[in-house]
Amino acid sequence: MTGQKNSASAAIEAETGRATSDWARDLDILDQRYIDDPFSVWQGLRSQCPVAFGERHGRAWMPINYDDIAAIAHDTEHFSSRRIGVIDLPERGDGPLLEAPPITSDPPDHTWARRLLLPAFAPRQIDAMTPITQSLARELVDAVVHQSHADAAKDYAQHIPVQVIAHMLGVPASDEQMFTDWAVRILQEGFEDLENSLDAILEVLDYFGERVEERRHIPVGDRPDDLITMLMEADHDGDPLGERHLLGSCFLLLLAGIDTTWSGIGSSLWHLATHPEDQARLRADPSLIDTAVEEMLRMYSPVNMGREVLSDVHVAGCPMKAGDKVIMAFPAGNRDPAHFERPDEFIIDRAHNRHFAFGSGIHRCLGSNLARMELKVAIQEWLARIPTFELVDPDLVTWTGGQVRGPRTVPVRW
Numbered sequence: 498m499t500g501q502k503n504s505a506s507a508a509i510e511a512e513t514g515r516a517t518s519d520w521a522r523d524l525d526i527l528d529q530r531y532i533d534d535p536f537s538v539w540q541g542l543r544s545q546c547p548v549a550f551g552e553r554h555g556r557a558w559m560p561i562n563y564d565d566i567a568a569i570a571h572d573t574e575h576f577s578s579r580r581i582g583v584i585d586l587p588e589r590g591d592g593p594l595l596e597a598p599p600i601t602s603d604p605p606d607h608t609w610a611r612r613l614l615l616p617a618f619a620p621r622q623i624d625a626m627t628p629i630t631q632s633l634a635r636e637l638v639d640a641v642v643h644q645s646h647a648d649a650a651k652d653y654a655q656h657i658p659v660q661v662i663a664h665m666l667g668v669p670a671s672d673e674q675m676f677t678d679w680a681v682r683i684l685q686e687g688f689e690d691l692e693n694s695l696d697a698i699l700e701v702l703d704y705f706g707e708r709v710e711e712r713r714h715i716p717v718g719d720r721p722d723d724l725i726t727m728l729m730e731a732d733h734d735g736d737p738l739g740e741r742h743l744l745g746s747c748f749l750l751l752l753a754g755i756d757t758t759w760s761g762i763g764s765s766l767w768h769l770a771t772h773p774e775d776q777a778r779l780r781a782d783p784s785l786i787d788t789a790v791e792e793m794l795r796m797y798s799p800v801n802m803g804r805e806v807l808s809d810v811h812v813a814g815c816p817m818k819a820g821d822k823v824i825m826a827f828p829a830g831n832r833d834p835a836h837f838e839r840p841d842e843f844i845i846d847r848a849h850n851r852h853f854a855f856g857s858g859i860h861r862c863l864g865s866n867l868a869r870m871e872l873k874v875a876i877q878e879w880l881a882r883i884p885t886f887e888l889v890d891p892d893l894v895t896w897t898g899g900q901v902r903g904p905r906t907v908p909v910r911w
């Protein structure tokens with residue numbers, strides 16, 4: 498795996514004159530070596546120190562054991578979600594630019610903000626999205642199947658989640674490129690160019706402000722049946738949602754599902770391209786798809802989140818101070834040998850797989866049914882039409898990291 502040196506990290510190296518040589522006490526999650534291969538870093542930490550610490554991007558702790566991460570995820574008294582970035586964006590004006598309920602809310606507000614959204618992501622709603630996802634995946638395969646090569650990330654994985662969530666929100670699929678650019682500027686390039694990321698956040702909020710305004714001119718009852726209308730017409734204790742809440746939730750629904758699922762699909766196709774035995778086994782026995790998807794999610798969990806320490810507390814003997822950041826490395830917990838047998842091995846029919854790719858506790862992913870369906874359909878439709886495939890050249894594959902880890906270029910041939 499290779500990647501361009503991350504420029505935020507490079508700037509810090511230039512200032513300090515060195516890249517980290519001590520992952521336990523001088524953690525740098527933007528170091529390209531960590532982005533390319535976090536797995537060996539976690540292996541080293543496990544035998545040395547299960548809670549890494551660093552100050553390169555503000556004081557931050559990163560527990561890597563499953564039980565420690567789960568305990569923090571469940572402890573909303575000491576750990577807040579009001580700063581969920583693994584690295585903080587600078588603030589403009591007074592306080593945070595963006596609230597994105599429920600992901601940035603703590604109880605009690607979190608409880609009702611989440612409840613409003615739950616029905617839209619229930620299994621029945623997701624079943625209704627399956628045929629749409631299948632036909633989208635088929636169209637994407639149609640466009641490349643007659644060639645002998647494609648970029649499994651750029652030509653395929655990247656398009657599926659954005660189009661599906663656009664459909665559910667009720668925004669035009671023709672705006673896809675703009676949505677993808679926002680996801681890239683906010684979640685992938687955000688740590689290198691914080692100002693550009695803040696501008697992109699404002700653009701997303703303006704965009705949804707316009708969509709809401711359009712709907713306000715349509716009488717209730719005639720508005721399109723989509724997530725934007727649902728949020729506009731929702732209430733809390735009889736009051737409509739405030740503008741900040743409404744637009745922030747739209748922002749969250751657009752962004753939470755794009756980069757995450759794109760990364761999950763991309764990693765899955767990368768795995769199949771680099772592990773011919775798993776590809777052959779899944780082709781020979783398609784009934785393995787459900788356990789294969791869970792194992793992909795465990796092995797290549799894309800999402801890391803942040804928490805803010807609210808009051809001084811010890812975790813695994815480490816003194817965390819109020820204001821410190823905790824990096825919730827769910828992907829590291831998914832490789833914990835205390836919870837998973839042979840954790841660094843891909844076992845396509847793994848029977849016990851209580852991974853937390855989707856997090857744990859009150860913020861557990863609200864879109865997990867949708868994400869699982871998209872991953873399953875994307876892999877099935879690709880395997881149905883694309884013959885046995887492999888990487889063109891492993892050195893051409895690039896990965897991004899930070900909040901969401903996934904491959905951005907996966908050139909394959911068949």
Ligand code: HEM
Pocket residue numbers: 570578581599600601611662749750751753754755757758761798799800801802803827853854855856857859860861862863864865867868
């Ligand atoms: C493979 C794909 C995905 C992964 C790995 C993933 C992962 C996660 C994780 C780890 C969290 C917990 C955040 C925390 O603890 O702070 C989360 C929350 C959330 N996810 Fe996902 N996600 C995925 C896809 C989606 C999709 C498709 C949607 C749909 C829009 C979505 C919507 C959300 C929302 C709304 C929350 C916040 C829930 C809350 O705060 O109560 N996710 N996700």
